[in-house]
Amino acid sequence: MGDRKSSPPLPGHTENLNAMGISPAGAWSVGIGFILFRQAEASDLPGFEATSWYCIVAPADVPEPIVTRVHTELVKILNSPEIRDRLIEGTDVETTTPEELMAFVRVEIPKRTKTVKDSGAKLD
Helix, strand or coil: CCCHHHCCECCCCCCCCECCCECCCCCCCCCCCCCEHHHCCCCCCCCCCCCCCCCCCCCCCCCHHHHHHHHHHHHHHHHCHHHHHHCCCCCCCCCCCHHHHHHHHHHHHHHHHHHHHHHCCCCC
């Protein structure tokens, strides 16, 4: 899965720590030179994907004008250079509409549920 010695060091980390690859489906702003697991030749991890995402939710009965206003302001804030510069290096910000978020979550929950079940993890 790539030559560990020739892969670039992780941004903001010691040169003694190298990435084996990255898993985002799209481009990663600091990922130049990293192997995408899904593209790795003869990968032992077919279909591998590990991403994290954050979202802001509100109760279902919040009026639509409030949801729209909060969404509009959050997109402005997240896309501002001052905020982007303050985020952890390597963090890519992707904003969506509330409807796109719901569609995404509806796909993610079954995938994550299957992963947890397949792992045998138990809640203590």
